[in-house]
Amino acid sequence: MIPKELGKPLTLPCQSSRIRFGPEGVLFAAGHDGSVLRWDVTGKEPKPLPTVKLHNGWATALAFHPKKPLAISADSHGALIAWDRTADTPTPVWSQPKAHDGWLRATVVHDDRVVSLGRDGFVRGWNLDDGKPLRELSLGVDIFSLAVAPDGKSFVVGDLFGNIHVIEWDKWKVLSKYEVKELHLLDRIQDVGGVRALAFKPDGRSLFVAGSVPKSGGFVQGFPLMVELEWPSGKRLTQWKGAADNEGFIHDLLWLDEGFLAGVTSGQPGQGRLFVWKPGDAKPLFESTKLPNCHSLARHGKLLAHSATNANSSGNGKVKGKDGDYPANSSPIQLWTMA
Amino acid sequence: MNPNLCTPQDHRLSRRQWLGATGAMALGGLSLPAFAEELKKKRKQVLFVWLDGGMSQLESWDPKPNTTFGGPFRAISTSVPGTHVSELLPQTAKQMHRLAVVRSVSTQDNSHSAGVDRIQRGDPKNRGVVYPYLGSAVANWVGAGDSGLPPYVWIKPGNGGFIDREAGFLGPKFGALALGDGKPPENLIRPKELSMADDFERNELRKLADARYSAGRRKENTEANSFAFDMAEQLQKKLELFDISKLPAKDTQRYGTHDLGRHLLLARRMLEAGVTFVKVTSYGWDTHGDHFNGAASLHPKFDKPFAAMIEDLAERGMLDDILVIAISEFGRTPRINGHLGRDHWPEAWSVAMAGRGIKPGVVEGKTNALGTEVASEPHDIGHLFHTWYKALGIDPKKSKYQNAGQPLPIAHEDMHAVKEVLA
Numbered sequence: 001m002i003p004k005e006l007g008k009p010l011t012l013p014c015q016s017s018r019i020r021f022g023p024e025g026v027l028f029a030a031g032h033d034g035s036v037l038r039w040d041v042t043g044k045e046p047k048p049l050p051t052v053k054l055h056n057g058w059a060t061a062l063a064f065h066p067k068k069p070l071a072i073s074a075d076s077h078g079a080l081i082a083w084d085r086t087a088d089t090p091t092p093v094w095s096q097p098k099a100h101d102g103w104l105r106a107t108v109v110h111d112d113r114v115v116s117l118g119r120d121g122f123v124r125g126w127n128l129d130d131g132k133p134l135r136e137l138s139l140g141v142d143i144f145s146l147a148v149a150p151d152g153k154s155f156v157v158g159d160l161f162g163n164i165h166v167i168e169w170d171k172w173k174v175l176s177k178y179e180v181k182e183l184h185l186l187d188r189i190q191d192v193g194g195v196r197a198l199a200f201k202p203d204g205r206s207l208f209v210a211g212s213v214p215k216s217g218g219f220v221q222g223f224p225l226m227v228e229l230e231w232p233s234g235k236r237l238t239q240w241k242g243a244a245d246n247e248g249f250i251h252d253l254l255w256l257d258e259g260f261l262a263g264v265t266s267g268q269p270g271q272g273r274l275f276v277w278k279p280g281d282a283k284p285l286f287e288s289t290k291l292p293n294c295h296s297l298a299r300h301g302k303l304l305a306h307s308a309t310n311a312n313s314s315g316n317g318k319v320k321g322k323d324g325d326y327p328a329n330s331s332p333i334q335l336w337t338m339a
Numbered sequence: 340m341n342p343n344l345c346t347p348q349d350h351r352l353s354r355r356q357w358l359g360a361t362g363a364m365a366l367g368g369l370s371l372p373a374f375a376e377e378l379k380k381k382r383k384q385v386l387f388v389w390l391d392g393g394m395s396q397l398e399s400w401d402p403k404p405n406t407t408f409g410g411p412f413r414a415i416s417t418s419v420p421g422t423h424v425s426e427l428l429p430q431t432a433k434q435m436h437r438l439a440v441v442r443s444v445s446t447q448d449n450s451h452s453a454g455v456d457r458i459q460r461g462d463p464k465n466r467g468v469v470y471p472y473l474g475s476a477v478a479n480w481v482g483a484g485d486s487g488l489p490p491y492v493w494i495k496p497g498n499g500g501f502i503d504r505e506a507g508f509l510g511p512k513f514g515a516l517a518l519g520d521g522k523p524p525e526n527l528i529r530p531k532e533l534s535m536a537d538d539f540e541r542n543e544l545r546k547l548a549d550a551r552y553s554a555g556r557r558k559e560n561t562e563a564n565s566f567a568f569d570m571a572e573q574l575q576k577k578l579e580l581f582d583i584s585k586l587p588a589k590d591t592q593r594y595g596t597h598d599l600g601r602h603l604l605l606a607r608r609m610l611e612a613g614v615t616f617v618k619v620t621s622y623g624w625d626t627h628g629d630h631f632n633g634a635a636s637l638h639p640k641f642d643k644p645f646a647a648m649i650e651d652l653a654e655r656g657m658l659d660d661i662l663v664i665a666i667s668e669f670g671r672t673p674r675i676n677g678h679l680g681r682d683h684w685p686e687a688w689s690v691a692m693a694g695r696g697i698k699p700g701v702v703e704g705k706t707n708a709l710g711t712e713v714a715s716e717p718h719d720i721g722h723l724f725h726t727w728y729k730a731l732g733i734d735p736k737k738s739k740y741q742n743a744g745q746p747l748p749i750a751h752e753d754m755h756a757v758k759e760v761l762a
Contacts, residue, residue, distance in 0.1 A: 017679070032675070056405055056413075057404060057409070058410075076411030076412065077413050103412070142635065160632075188621075188623035189598050190637050194632070217623050217636075217637075218624070219625065219626075220628035220680070293678060308677075313674075314677065314678070314680070314682055315676075315682055316672070316683035317449035317682075317684065317685065318711075326673075328675075329674060329675060329677065
């Protein structure tokens, strides 16, 4: 299970914290400029597709209708928008501009619903076809991550304080709550950490919970941590904790059907990696640090992609670029083939 | 070496020294009606809120949503039509008609080690002397008044004690009395086993020893020793100031139970009791990593108690006499690093102020569309010192320090007040 690098990284005009493959194999990146960037990566060379500009703030989350050509994207100003993912210049098929009060953190499509969650502490369900509101639940805390259980009977959301709330799909009520308390720290007056990524094993026997064991606020030093919980008991099974406190967070997780987990980490500028880990092993069997500060990863068939950050992304004061300008950073995306 | 000469270490007041031996008089309390009496006395006072590490201007006073460096948050309307702040300051937005914000602050240092000092000392021209922090300077110019309390009180997390380094060339007497974790100095109350008479006798002995020690030494340093004991004695009479448990529950709710909320509530009590200069420090604002989640946690913990403070001071009629300043050593970079953090940025940032001598509801200066440059006249910390002195009725052009016979300007002589924010 060793990924093999495919060509040079794709370049983006902005930073991105979320990438996903659509069902047809098009790669989507949610940009910090509110755009959704697209590439057709089914051919020999990645081919850029027209950029979609429907959002304010940061585009933050992506999901896809399994049967219709709809993409569902979200932003940090609270909007949730469905649009024709095959169109060059798509317009909203439906839109919920105030789906959440501010930062919409994550969204997922399952059955006939879209589930979204936000910094406002709400988990909301929407009709996939027309966007009408269906369900709502307030957890009263900042929530980051979301995953649907393989049996479809429940889904889980992870919050700032290291809690994982298990929510019944039909009745939309909290069934139980698990804790991975190491994923949160109150440092002075700053709450640091949170459950940043959740992934189920497809056999429905394990839930993987990831984030950072923070050592401090401010700089946010911390060790990446991933914990395997037995599902549905919540009993802790295996875990992997990074060796360095400058490596920060596991920001995204992906179960690979070959029996492995892939993840990305980002910590102090220059730190971070793509890794592949076999649950129970002491350390990952594959790691790539070629691109630092990695924030997301996605897979389609044999293709794997991960987004990172350009080198030399930090600096106090007015750090100048080559042309004497004040440059923004960007998020190169590396494609891999799964051997 | 002349045995009569002392070393600087001899005059450094250790915590134990200043907390341990105090002249205890009868424990007179300051009753709540007495607070009202204090309120009647119109004075010049300052509340200085120091957000150590650097608060982001882009997530507070100068939001730039939907721009390259704008970050994920929205801008919201305020009580001043046309003026917007970050959505992370919803309560303060309602108090905007009482605030003045300078969005054109441009200072010199992008390191904490230099920035903290230079900002709080006003960054005057180098004359080979160490200038006082603003708190010590105001303590010097305004004095303690008749509150019976020290003129410069610093409420902070961590340890307390008498912090003389902030006084610079003014001498240790103008240092800050730091209330570590907002608590009164330990050992302030006379132990039960020590009778009042014995304590009085002990204190007289201490004064005699001080007088003998002082002979032939620099007056400023030995005065500071006595001053520390006097402060302790004064505080003993006003211990109930520290007991915020007797305040209405709604006060605690409005200010919050975290350090900054508790400390700002205590600051309000200190200002009500007549302390001339109260500094409240909050640490941990140096958000180089995971900045936006950090700001989402930190900024509301400033917003709520700060807005409550402005509202309370206004309702009590105290905002006419108290200059309020909210500031850091710099802002934060527009550029977002790979750890999704913002680094240090003195180039173009914001400072908020309110109260005595300040024109309310004003935004002065602007940055360019991306927040990377000041797009109007830039204002250094020297300009702000001129502004604050003028607001306090101290003429920064005419007033001079006298340092061992050397006249020194109280603020950078090439700079001037930001008249647009002066009432």
